[in-house]
Amino acid sequence: MTSAHHTAQPDQSTKSWLPVVIACAIAVITWLVFSSVPGFDFISWDDNGYVYDNADLSKPLGEAILYFFGPHFYIGNYHPVTMTAYALLYRIAGVDPGVFHTANLLIHLLNVLLVFWFAWLLSGSRLIVATVTALFFGIHPMHVESVAWVAELKDVLYTAFFMAGLITYIKYTAPQNERRHSLLVATFLFFVLSALSKPAGIIFPVVLLVLDLFTGYKWSKRTWLEKLPFFIVAFVLGIVTIKAQHAYNLLHDLYPFFQRLLFASHSLLNYIAKFFVPFSLSNFYPYPDAAAGLPVLFYIAPVLVILLAFAIYRTLKYTQVVVFGCLFFLVTIVLELQLIAAGDAIMADRYTYVPYIGLLFIIGYGLDALYNNSAKHLRTLGQVLLVCVAGFALVCGYLANARSKAWRNNETIAVDLYRKYPNVLIAAHNMGAVLYYKGQFREAVPYFRQALRIKQDYTNVYVNLANAYLSMEESDSAFAAMESGLEYAVGNYNEYFLSMGKDLFSKGRFQQAAKFFNRYCQLQKYDPDGYTALARCYFSLKDNTGYINAIDSGLKYSPSNYNLLNHKGYFLFLSGKYEEAIPYFQAALKDNPNYSRASENLAASYRAIDSVKNRK
Numbered sequence: 001m002t003s004a005h006h007t008a009q010p011d012q013s014t015k016s017w018l019p020v021v022i023a024c025a026i027a028v029i030t031w032l033v034f035s036s037v038p039g040f041d042f043i044s045w046d047d048n049g050y051v052y053d054n055a056d057l058s059k060p061l062g063e064a065i066l067y068f069f070g071p072h073f074y075i076g077n078y079h080p081v082t083m084t085a086y087a088l089l090y091r092i093a094g095v096d097p098g099v100f101h102t103a104n105l106l107i108h109l110l111n112v113l114l115v116f117w118f119a120w121l122l123s124g125s126r127l128i129v130a131t132v133t134a135l136f137f138g139i140h141p142m143h144v145e146s147v148a149w150v151a152e153l154k155d156v157l158y159t160a161f162f163m164a165g166l167i168t169y170i171k172y173t174a175p176q177n178e179r180r181h182s183l184l185v186a187t188f189l190f191f192v193l194s195a196l197s198k199p200a201g202i203i204f205p206v207v208l209l210v211l212d213l214f215t216g217y218k219w220s221k222r223t224w225l226e227k228l229p230f231f232i233v234a235f236v237l238g239i240v241t242i243k244a245q246h247a248y249n250l251l252h253d254l255y256p257f258f259q260r261l262l263f264a265s266h267s268l269l270n271y272i273a274k275f276f277v278p279f280s281l282s283n284f285y286p287y288p289d290a291a292a293g294l295p296v297l298f299y300i301a302p303v304l305v306i307l308l309a310f311a312i313y314r315t316l317k318y319t320q321v322v323v324f325g326c327l328f329f330l331v332t333i334v335l336e337l338q339l340i341a342a343g344d345a346i347m348a349d350r351y352t353y354v355p356y357i358g359l360l361f362i363i364g365y366g367l368d369a370l371y372n373n374s375a376k377h378l379r380t381l382g383q384v385l386l387v388c389v390a391g392f393a394l395v396c397g398y399l400a401n402a403r404s405k406a407w408r409n410n411e412t413i414a415v416d417l418y419r420k421y422p423n424v425l426i427a428a429h430n431m432g433a434v435l436y437y438k439g440q441f442r443e444a445v446p447y448f449r450q451a452l453r454i455k456q457d458y459t460n461v462y463v464n465l466a467n468a469y470l471s472m473e474e475s476d477s478a479f480a481a482m483e484s485g486l487e488y489a490v491g492n493y494n495e496y497f498l499s500m501g502k503d504l505f506s507k508g509r510f511q512q513a514a515k516f517f518n519r520y521c522q523l524q525k526y527d528p529d530g531y532t533a534l535a536r537c538y539f540s541l542k543d544n545t546g547y548i549n550a551i552d553s554g555l556k557y558s559p560s561n562y563n564l565l566n567h568k569g570y571f572l573f574l575s576g577k578y579e580e581a582i583p584y585f586q587a588a589l590k591d592n593p594n595y596s597r598a599s600e601n602l603a604a605s606y607r608a609i610d611s612v613k614n615r616k
Contacts, residue, residue, distance in 0.1 A: 022131055023116040027109045030138035033397045034404055037148050038102045041409040042095075044433075045283070046151035049075045050086060051100060057090040075151075076248035078240050081161075081196040082154040100150045107156040108147045112138040114163035119361055121170045122214075128371060132364030132389065137357060141278040141399040145349040148407035155353050158198035162354060165190030169208055173217040184226060191230055199241040200354070205230035206331050214324040254341065259290060264337035265301035267347040269308075271333065275352070275359055278396065281403055284417055285347045286424045321365045328358030344426070363389075410434050425454045429461055436464060441471040457488035463496050470500060475512035479519070486523075494523040498530055505533070510540045521553065528554050528561040535567050547571060562591035566598045573601060578608045 064087045068080035093099040116134035123129035146155040172183035194201035315322040336351035370382030406416040414430040421427045432447030448465040462485025469478035501516030517534035531554025538546035554564045569584030585602035
């Protein structure tokens with residue numbers, strides 16, 4: 001595919017300052033649309049893992065950077081450049097969410113300017129093309145997620161390097177320029193930084209091929225050799241990304257390939273539909289219930305995609321712009337179509353951040369062609385459409401501003417999701433969690449119970465439900481909730497019996513605590529901590545029988561544990577059996593020579609024996 005569209009010389013009648021003014025004006029408009037974002041809080045969706053619960057950010061900067069660039073993954077991703085950016089922001093303001101949100105927004109504004117420049121160069125200095133592409137890139141409601149979510153710093157950051165690389169590449173391949181290899185080197189460096197900011201950047205070399213087709217940059221042995229390093233790096237980082245996804249168990253093989261093809265086709269059409277009609281946006285789009293049978297539209301979707309592809313191909317008879325824009329869109333979104341299922345969502349708004357540039361370029365180019373057409377009726381149509389586009393820009397700005405407010409904090413994002421998908425597990429659970437952390441425990445319980453009706457084996461919900469009951473001082477209900485979850489227990493589920501018992505113990509609710517400690521000891525027979533906790537509980541209850549039974553049960557499975565040995569000796573000491581207590585204190589010190597309490601108890605035993613002898 002060749003084209004002469006974009007290679008036109010700049011329009012000398014256009015004042016050199018006008019594009020700069022318009023680009024800056026678009027950036028200002030974008031800032032106004034997203035002006036509330038710097039005041040948002042962190043949310044518990046990945047912001048914790050990346051920022052406010054990430055101890056790695058507090059390391060010395062040099063040590064942190066070396067760590068990030070080492071074999072370490074974060075939430076299924078390898079993006080050391082992004083993690084370094086988080087570390088730098090942490091140095092500026094600790095875990096102040098305003099600073100992190102402001103960084104996202106500022107990089108988004110930079111991206112607006114880069115997109116304007118990219119469209120300007122690629123279209124042959126067509127102002128309408130650059131304006132439309134940059135404006136809607138900046139304010140499209142589907143791009144809110146990338147800007148308003150701290151965890152998506154990787155999205156705006158990778159895009160900045162991605163677009164910078166495309167700009168230097170266009171300059172490198174421009175026919176009127178000499179092949180300055182410094183531009184190719186810069187392109188490669190921008191690509192590497194992009195791919196190390198977010199794995200989506202690995203598609204960059206394929207986009208270069210799409211640009212070559214559009215610009216008419218001829219392929220030869222030399223041009224393929226130029227791109228070889230790009231493809232090698234992309235391949236290596238692709239393998240690293242798969243390992244990272246596997247490490248976090250994010251790659252799922254829950255659906256056969258045929259169904260995944262249906263999902264991908266349906267998502268592709270949805271992304272296109274939301275480009276024109278950006279309504280019903282969500283921070284989570286669940287998979288359909290395949291077991292209950294997919295809606296007919298899923299089966300029709302591949303046919304519609306084929307028909308759409310044929311219609312796009314037919315446009316080559318008139319222009320190459322449509323095919324170029326659609327290829328740009330498809331190439332940059334194909335990795336996000338869940339043909340290889342990653343995560344639990346079928347699609348996400350943030351995945352359109354770069355791909356929509358291709359569609360916007362088509363719209364901008366079409367408007368420019370009509371507006372500057374020599375035929376009066378087409379020029380008039382172009383003027384009318386420009387007015388319509390301006391109106392749509394107002395709608396998009398309003399919708400983006402309104403949509404951004406859903407990302408203000410955990411509560412707003414949970415309410416928004418539940419309103420749209422009340423029968424989805426993550427929506428019900430999130431609502432319960434938000435109410436729980438607000439201290440509205442009784443209100444949280446129905447949402448947790450709803451989550452369990454949706455997915456009975458989701459063990460985290462049993463724990464949260466039990467904690468809600470404990471907070472209402474309904475320990476029997478909490479215990480019953482934990483018992484129900486035992487059937488599906490995974491990981492460290494049993495540990496929650498111990499932690500809940502400790503919570504009850506700290507509040508002086510010893511009888512209830514003993515119930516949880518007893519159950520933990522039954523489940524974890526070889527853990528002395530459970531018996532120690534249970535013994536202390538009975539001691540506080542002044543139940544000597546329970547106290548010694550707990551100690552003896554623990555020693556049966558952990559006969560050399562210093563804590564239990566000390567408790568056994570202390571029981572004997574309290575019973576006046578000082579000589580019998582001494583061997584237990586000595587055994588405790590043998591297991592842990594630094595255990596001061598056993599040393600004190602041993603000394604007290606010797607003093608007690610001496611006292612008895614002196615009385616005689």
